[in-house]
Amino acid sequence: MDRLRRHIKRRPNVDWHAGQIADPVSRLRFLRERATVTDTSIPRQRSLARYLVPPVLLAVGLVFLLLHSPSRATVNAIVVHPAWHAFPEHHDRVPEVWLVESSGGLETYSNGLRIDDRFQVSNRPRSYLVFPAGGGAGVAGREPVGIVFHTTESPSAPFEAEQNRTLRRIGESLLEYVKRQRAYNFVIDRFGRVYRVVPEGDVANHAGYSVWADDQWLYINLNQSFLGISFEADTEPGQEQSRISEGQARSAAMLTEMLRSRYKIRAVNCVTHGQVSVNPSNMQAGYHTDWASGFPFHSLGLADNYARPLPALWAFGFETDAAFYRNGGIRLAASAKMAEDLLAHDARLAGVSPQAYRKALQKQYREHLSEVRHAGSEDAE
Ligand SMILES: [Zn+2]
Structure with missing residues (x-):
C-alpha cells in the first residue's frame, strides 16, 4: 500500500x-x-x-x-496529516501596538488605529472550551484566540460624495441595530471608521454554529473563542471580488494588527464566516456565506486561509451540497476539494471507507458539541 x-x-x-x-x-x-x-x-x-x-x-x-x-x-507528509503542517509562521510576526490615548470615547493606537466607543454595550463574559487536535477533553479559556470576519448585509447607497448624508444615516442606524443585537465586537463603516460595539472580554452573537481547527486545537461555536469584526458591506452568492473600500481595508489591517498584538492571535485563526459556518441539524457546511470567497487576506497582512483545506470537512465531518458550491464561490470550493482529498487520505490510513471515517468525525463533533453545551458556553444560532 x-x-x-x-x-x-x-x-x-x-x-x-x-x-x-x-x-x-x-x-x-x-x-x-x-x-x-x-x-x-x-x-x-x-x-x-x-x-x-x-x-x-x-x-x-x-x-x-x-x-x-x-x-x-x-x-513525514505521508504519515502525518498534511494540514497539520500547513501553518507557516511567517505571517505571525506582529509589531507591538499600544494604546496612545483614550478620551471622549475615542481611542488612538500607536499604529494609527482609532476606535470609536460611542456605541459600546456589554454582554456576557467570554468563556469557552477548546479541544486538543490530538484528542482528549475540552480545555477552558477566556481570552479571544481568533477573529471571524463578516459583512453586515445592510442597506447601502452608492459610495459617492453626493450620498454623504444618506451614507452616514444608514451607517448610524446599522450601529444602533448591531448594538441592540450585540451582533459583533467591531464594525468598520463605509468610511473605514472602526466602532467597538461589544468589548473584547464579552461574547458577541456573530458566528452561530461554527467550527475551525489549527494544528493544535479544534474550535466549536466561535462566538465564545473568536472576536467578530464586520464590514458595512454586502455580498452576492458566489462573489469572488472584495467590495470594501480602500479605507475599510486600511482600517481593518490596523484593527487586526492591534488585536493580534494584544491577544497573541495567530494568522491561521483569522477566518471568514463563510469558512466556519455550519448547520449541525443536517451536517452541511456553509450555512452563512459572507466572505465565503473574496476576502482580501493579504491586504490585512494575513495568511490566505482559503488556501487551506476546510476544517469543517476534514476535522468535523461536515458535508457539502450544490448550494454550498453555488453560494460559496471558487475559493471555498477549492478549499472544500482539498479537504475531501485529505479526508479520503486519512480514511485510507485509518483503514476504513471515507464514509465510515466521516461518520466517526461527525460522532466526535457531536460529543464535543455536547461537552460545550454541558459546560454552559453554548450559543444559540
Ligand atoms: Zn457573518
Whole structure:
C-alpha cells in the first residue's frame, strides 16, 4: 500500500495495537503518532550517506541535498496529516501596538488605529472550551484566540460624495441595530471608521454554529473563542471580488494588527464566516456565506486561509451540497476539494471507507458539541 503500511508491517506491535482501536479517528491518531516517532528517529543523512560514497559524490550529494532536500515535514507528509503542517509562521510576526490615548470615547493606537466607543454595550463574559487536535477533553479559556470576519448585509447607497448624508444615516442606524443585537465586537463603516460595539472580554452573537481547527486545537461555536469584526458591506452568492473600500481595508489591517498584538492571535485563526459556518441539524457546511470567497487576506497582512483545506470537512465531518458550491464561490470550493482529498487520505490510513471515517468525525463533533453545551458556553444560532 503506502509508506505507512510498509512501515507498520515491520512493527507488528503497532499494527496489533491499532487493530484494537475500534474508532477510526482514534486509530489514525495512534498510527500517526507511532509512524512519526519512527520516521524522525532515523537520521536521514546517515542512511543517504551509504549511497553517496566516494567522497566526491558525497560532496555533490550534500549540495544537492541542501538545495533540493524536502523538509522533515515533507518527509513525514505521508504519515502525518498534511494540514497539520500547513501553518507557516511567517505571517505571525506582529509589531507591538499600544494604546496612545483614550478620551471622549475615542481611542488612538500607536499604529494609527482609532476606535470609536460611542456605541459600546456589554454582554456576557467570554468563556469557552477548546479541544486538543490530538484528542482528549475540552480545555477552558477566556481570552479571544481568533477573529471571524463578516459583512453586515445592510442597506447601502452608492459610495459617492453626493450620498454623504444618506451614507452616514444608514451607517448610524446599522450601529444602533448591531448594538441592540450585540451582533459583533467591531464594525468598520463605509468610511473605514472602526466602532467597538461589544468589548473584547464579552461574547458577541456573530458566528452561530461554527467550527475551525489549527494544528493544535479544534474550535466549536466561535462566538465564545473568536472576536467578530464586520464590514458595512454586502455580498452576492458566489462573489469572488472584495467590495470594501480602500479605507475599510486600511482600517481593518490596523484593527487586526492591534488585536493580534494584544491577544497573541495567530494568522491561521483569522477566518471568514463563510469558512466556519455550519448547520449541525443536517451536517452541511456553509450555512452563512459572507466572505465565503473574496476576502482580501493579504491586504490585512494575513495568511490566505482559503488556501487551506476546510476544517469543517476534514476535522468535523461536515458535508457539502450544490448550494454550498453555488453560494460559496471558487475559493471555498477549492478549499472544500482539498479537504475531501485529505479526508479520503486519512480514511485510507485509518483503514476504513471515507464514509465510515466521516461518520466517526461527525460522532466526535457531536460529543464535543455536547461537552460545550454541558459546560454552559453554548450559543444559540
Ligand atoms: Zn457573518
